[in-house]
Amino acid sequence: xxxxxxxxxxxxxxxSPASYTAIAQDHxxxxxxxxxxxxxxxxxxxxxxxAIIATCHALLMQSWFMDDGLSSFLxxxxxxxxxxxxxxxxxxxxxxxxxxxxxxxxxxxxxxSGTPSFSSIFVNDAVSSLNGxxxxxxxxxxxxxxxxMLGNFLSLCHTxxxxxxxxxxxxxxxxxxxxxxxxxxxxxxxxAISHEExxxxxxxxxxxxxxxxxxxxxxxxxMRPISCRERKKHTVTMYRIRMTNWIDxxxxxxHYDWREHIEWPRKxxxxxxxxxxxLDSYK
Amino acid sequence: xxxGAILALQSGSDLQPSxxxxxxxxxxxxxxxxxxxxxxxxxxxxxxxxxWLSYITPISHQVDHAHLQFGSKYLQIL
Numbered sequence: 584x585x586x587x588x589x590x591x592x593x594x595x596x597x598x599s600p601a602s603y604t605a606i607a608q609d610h611x612x613x614x615x616x617x618x619x620x621x622x623x624x625x626x627x628x629x630x631x632x633x634a635i636i637a638t639c640h641a642l643l644m645q646s647w648f649m650d651d652g653l654s655s656f657l658x659x660x661x662x663x664x665x666x667x668x669x670x671x672x673x674x675x676x677x678x679x680x681x682x683x684x685x686x687x688x689x690x691x692x693x694x695x696s697g698t699p700s701f702s703s704i705f706v707n708d709a710v711s712s713l714n715g716x717x718x719x720x721x722x723x724x725x726x727x728x729x730x731x732m733l734g735n736f737l738s739l740c741h742t743x744x745x746x747x748x749x750x751x752x753x754x755x756x757x758x759x760x761x762x763x764x765x766x767x768x769x770x771x772x773x774x775a776i777s778h779e780e781x782x783x784x785x786x787x788x789x790x791x792x793x794x795x796x797x798x799x800x801x802x803x804x805x806m807r808p809i810s811c812r813e814r815k816k817h818t819v820t821m822y823r824i825r826m827t828n829w830i831d832x833x834x835x836x837x838h839y840d841w842r843e844h845i846e847w848p849r850k851x852x853x854x855x856x857x858x859x860x861x862l863d864s865y866k
Numbered sequence: 867x868x869x870g871a872i873l874a875l876q877s878g879s880d881l882q883p884s885x886x887x888x889x890x891x892x893x894x895x896x897x898x899x900x901x902x903x904x905x906x907x908x909x910x911x912x913x914x915x916x917x918w919l920s921y922i923t924p925i926s927h928q929v930d931h932a933h934l935q936f937g938s939k940y941l942q943i944l
Contacts, residue, residue, distance in 0.1 A: 584926040588895055591902035606894060630925050637922045640910045663910065678917050687912030814909045 586614035586641035593648040597824040611645060614638055622666075632670045632677035639663040640679070647825035653796070653832070657773065657785050664774040684774075687813075688767050694812045695759035701805070706740040709805075712847035713798055719791045719844070724780040728795050731772050735765040735802055759809060766806050769799060790841045797833045800826050801848035804855050827856060 589610030592603035618638045626632050643659035646652035667680040682690075713733055720726045738761045756764075776784070784792045803810070803826055830852035834845050891899075907923070909915040 584891075587902050587907070587923065587926055588891075588898045590908065591898040591906040594906040595898065595901050603894075603898070606898070633922060634925060637908075637918070637926070640908050644908050644910070667911070678921060679911060679914060682911035682913055690913040813912050815915055 585610040585617065586638040586645070589614055590641045590645040590648075593645045594824075597648045597827075607645070607649075611642065614642060618642070626670065626673060626675055629675055629677045632675045633679050636663070636667050636670065636677060636679040639666055650828055650832075653800075653826075653829045654785060654787075656826070657781075657796075660770060660773050661781065664770070684767050684771055688764050691763050691812065692756075692760050695757070695763060695809060698759050698809050698812065700758075701739040703740050706736055708847055709736045709739075709801075712844070715844055716791070716794055716798070719794070721791070722780075722783070724776050724784065725791055725795060727776075728769075728772060728784075728799070731765075731768050732795075732798055732802055735762065735769065735806075738762040738765040739805075762806070763809055766802070766810065769802070787836060790837055793833050793837055794841060794844050797830050797845050797848040800829050800833075801851040804851055823855065828852070 589607050592607035592610060595601070596603045596607060618635065621631065621635050621638075626635070639659060639662050643656065643663050646656040646659055649655070664684065667677070667683065670677050670680040710733065713729060713736060717726070717729055720729050738758070773781070783789060784796070786792060807823060830845070830848045834842065834849055837845065903919065903923075907915075907918045909918070
């Protein structure tokens with residue numbers, strides 16, 4: 584219950600003049616304590632497993648709406664997928680553990696028609712910025728993330744991008760389905776990398792990782808017209824108001840020498856904060 | 867898939883409604899709960915949106931009380 588109320592408080596703070604930040608933090612703290620307590624003991628019932636998974640997801644979504652939510656967003660993205668994996672391994676019949684990223688992608692295949700397209704100019708800018716990071720990526724896990732994000736950006740465009748190989752569309756798929764699948768691969772990547780790699784990726788003193796994450800956030804922002812189809816009511820409030828100032832925070836924290844590489848994500852962040860129409864006109 | 871609001875808890879489950887009359891939630895919480903039901907409820911994992919309102923929300927207060935009971939028992943042991 585605390586996780587649900589905390590999520591609601593953070594969401595409401597973003598869309599109304601009133602601030603519920605303090606009460607959101609209070610509920611979040613209580614929910615986190617309850618979650619840690621529950622995870623420290625063996626699971627006794629499907630209801631308890633569902634409550635644990637639900638708490639992970641609610642805390643994850645609350646992170647979207649928190650100004651300082653980036654770190655917990657990354658951690659909870661991983662937890663929200665690893666915990667159900669563990670529940671499935673224990674053969675506990677929890678409802679929220681039945682679905683995984685692959686089944687989610689299959690479900691979404693039928694819910695993406697009519698989503699807007701992206702211009703080649705827009706995608707070209709994104710690809711240029713992301714390709715600028717490749718010489719900086721010295722670790723395999725950094726190169727892998729750069730490659731996965733590149734695939735996602737290229738999947739947004741129906742026409743070829745200069746200097747890039749045109750992405751083939753498999754039989755039975757549409758461009759939108761390819762884009763959503765490519766976006767899910769980022770989440771899969773966050774779940775699959777080793778603990779050590781994940782810690783390094785989240786390290787705010789690692790400029791290359793921070794630049795990669797800034798591009799990941801920008802990608803989340805521009806995927807909004809497609810991702811919002813995950814909800815029955817394609818409400819933009821759930822998606823436009825998420826991750827609003829995370830890129831700015833990375834920009835402020837990163838050394839001056841690295842800032843040229845964050846200009847494109849910063850542009851996306853600024854346009855997003857100006858409003859949907861401004862961002863959509865760029866796309 | 868069972869998504870009914872009426873739950874059949876397993877026998878022996880610790881998830882029992884609390885009879886404690888001490889108010890744990892405020893009027894502001896009521897406002898937040900209303901907003902949760904209307905606009906802020908989660909939809910993850912994808913394809914599970916209905917489960918949140920029909921199943922997760924009804925069990926949430928029971929689980930909280932189960933955790934509180936577990937916490938108080940733990941403190942008593944200490």
